[in-house]
Amino acid sequence: MRLPRPRSLAGQLFAMQVVLVAVVVAGCALYTHLDDRAQAEAAARHRATATARAIADSPSVREAIASPDPGALLQPYAERVRHDTGVTFVTIMDPRGIRWTHPEPDRIGQRFVGHIGPALRGETFHETYTGTLGPSVRVVTPVRAGPGGDGRIVGLVSAGIAVERISAEVERRMAVLLAVAGGAVLLGGLGTYVVNARLRRHTRGMDAAGLSRMHDYHQAALHAVREGLVMLDGRRHVALANDGARELLGLDGRGAPDVIGRHVTGLGLPRSLTDALLAPGPRVDEVHLTEDRVLVVNTSPVSGGERRGTVVTLRDHTELQALAGELDSVRGFAEALRSQAHEAANRLHTVVSLIELGREREAVEFATAELELAQALTDQVVAAVAEPVLAALLLGKAAQANERGVELVLTGDSRVDDGVLPPGLPARDLVTVLGNLIDNALDATADGSGSGSDGAFGGSGPARVAVTVRAARHELLLRVGDSGPGVDPTAAEHVFRRGWSTKEGRAAGRGLGLALARQTVRRHGGTVTLGRAPSGGAEFTVRLPLRTTEVPA
Numbered sequence: 001m002r003l004p005r006p007r008s009l010a011g012q013l014f015a016m017q018v019v020l021v022a023v024v025v026a027g028c029a030l031y032t033h034l035d036d037r038a039q040a041e042a043a044a045r046h047r048a049t050a051t052a053r054a055i056a057d058s059p060s061v062r063e064a065i066a067s068p069d070p071g072a073l074l075q076p077y078a079e080r081v082r083h084d085t086g087v088t089f090v091t092i093m094d095p096r097g098i099r100w101t102h103p104e105p106d107r108i109g110q111r112f113v114g115h116i117g118p119a120l121r122g123e124t125f126h127e128t129y130t131g132t133l134g135p136s137v138r139v140v141t142p143v144r145a146g147p148g149g150d151g152r153i154v155g156l157v158s159a160g161i162a163v164e165r166i167s168a169e170v171e172r173r174m175a176v177l178l179a180v181a182g183g184a185v186l187l188g189g190l191g192t193y194v195v196n197a198r199l200r201r202h203t204r205g206m207d208a209a210g211l212s213r214m215h216d217y218h219q220a221a222l223h224a225v226r227e228g229l230v231m232l233d234g235r236r237h238v239a240l241a242n243d244g245a246r247e248l249l250g251l252d253g254r255g256a257p258d259v260i261g262r263h264v265t266g267l268g269l270p271r272s273l274t275d276a277l278l279a280p281g282p283r284v285d286e287v288h289l290t291e292d293r294v295l296v297v298n299t300s301p302v303s304g305g306e307r308r309g310t311v312v313t314l315r316d317h318t319e320l321q322a323l324a325g326e327l328d329s330v331r332g333f334a335e336a337l338r339s340q341a342h343e344a345a346n347r348l349h350t351v352v353s354l355i356e357l358g359r360e361r362e363a364v365e366f367a368t369a370e371l372e373l374a375q376a377l378t379d380q381v382v383a384a385v386a387e388p389v390l391a392a393l394l395l396g397k398a399a400q401a402n403e404r405g406v407e408l409v410l411t412g413d414s415r416v417d418d419g420v421l422p423p424g425l426p427a428r429d430l431v432t433v434l435g436n437l438i439d440n441a442l443d444a445t446a447d448g449s450g451s452g453s454d455g456a457f458g459g460s461g462p463a464r465v466a467v468t469v470r471a472a473r474h475e476l477l478l479r480v481g482d483s484g485p486g487v488d489p490t491a492a493e494h495v496f497r498r499g500w501s502t503k504e505g506r507a508a509g510r511g512l513g514l515a516l517a518r519q520t521v522r523r524h525g526g527t528v529t530l531g532r533a534p535s536g537g538a539e540f541t542v543r544l545p546l547r548t549t550e551v552p553a
Helices: 009-056 059-066 070-085 163-203 208-224 243-248 271-278 318-356 360-384 388-403 427-446 489-494 513-523
Strands: 089-093 125-131 134-144 153-162 228-232 238-241 283-289 294-302 309-316 407-410 464-472 475-482 527-532 538-545
Touching: 009 070, 009 089, 009 125, 009 134, 009 153, 009 163, 059 070, 059 134, 059 153, 070 089, 134 163, 153 163, 228 243, 243 309, 271 283, 271 294, 283 513, 318 360, 360 388, 360 407, 388 407, 388 427, 388 464, 427 464, 427 475, 427 513, 427 538, 513 527, 513 538
Parallel strands: 407 464
Antiparallel strands: 089 153, 125 134, 134 153, 228 238, 228 309, 283 294, 294 309, 464 475, 475 538, 527 538
């Protein structure tokens, strides 16, 4: 029959510890029992030896042995000594071993049962022997004649203690020992139960195999999940960071082995992201920018345990944000085309009406003027910018500007030949940079005295946006200037921060365009600066190296 085996780790440890305590206590009890028995036997020999020698050295015993009837004088004396010392027997005999005294008087005159040879040679010795009173630990010592007890051997004295009396003493001690051992087992078991009850709560009743499986699944999940996962302890030190988090936060190049245990403020993250990780409350789908990524951050405090911690999840929205920007551009293009279609229909109706009125010459002049005006910017852009994506972006933004009543012009020094841009500089990134700069300029110019979408404000003048796109000297130059209010010098260093905007009542969801533009520029090893345009507004200048590889972030 197999005994039931505890399933939980805490149960197994409890059973093992109880068995261990029981074995230790049993071993100690056995050792103590054997030691007590040895001590009891040693004490019995010591008492018997002292008793025998005291009798042998007594002058009255030597005088009695020298008398005509030694037994009559020695028997009462031996019994008194036996009762006083607590030994089992005191036997005084002649050198031949014939008893003069015995606890049982009818055995007086009989031969002593035991060895007396060493005593006849003048030695005091002890032995365990079974005599007439049963097994006993006995001592035999000689009695010498003379005043100093240094003469010839005239008798022998034997004193002994029965083994059963020794065993009774050992059993009495054993009862006390067993009581102490039982108390030790009980206290040890109780303490073990308390410790393992706490362990059971922490391990959720799982056994060692279950904990091992959970650890394996935990490690596999951490490496398999593409999203970033960071766990912070109550002091905001990193307790865990999976591969996705290290990649998204750019920690691989900053001593990744030392990330665990470091404080959040020592990770070199942007200020806004660090503040989000240090916040005590939860954060839901917050957008934060690092040097080269757009991250959606969620934090959730951990309740329970001795110290509260935080679980942080990170999702990479860099590509999604770029796609959202492109979608916004396409939506703007569609709105511009709709507006242009509406305007074209109005102009076509005007031409038709002029023809119906018989004013053919005026109809031809009106149609030709409109065609030349529409074709002029297209020809200018196509002639200066051979890169199709940039040309399409500029034409679309020009349509948007026209819809908003803003004139978008391409400066005369603009020039980008086809094939100049390297593969390491994707067209999508150019759309992100130039598109956001133009959108910001359009907002600032169209609003007049108001601020741009990312922080231009104050000023007046004709609504005009000037764009320069030029590739020269192994460098791509993008410059966007507007005739809007300009930028307050005190706010210039904050313009590129995510979420910064001076739009009254419209800050939510704004302030991301310039931050994305700067992030993209830095990712390709370029620079972006803010100055004052000749028309009085803000002017952003971007310089991107025309290399075949990207600069590591």
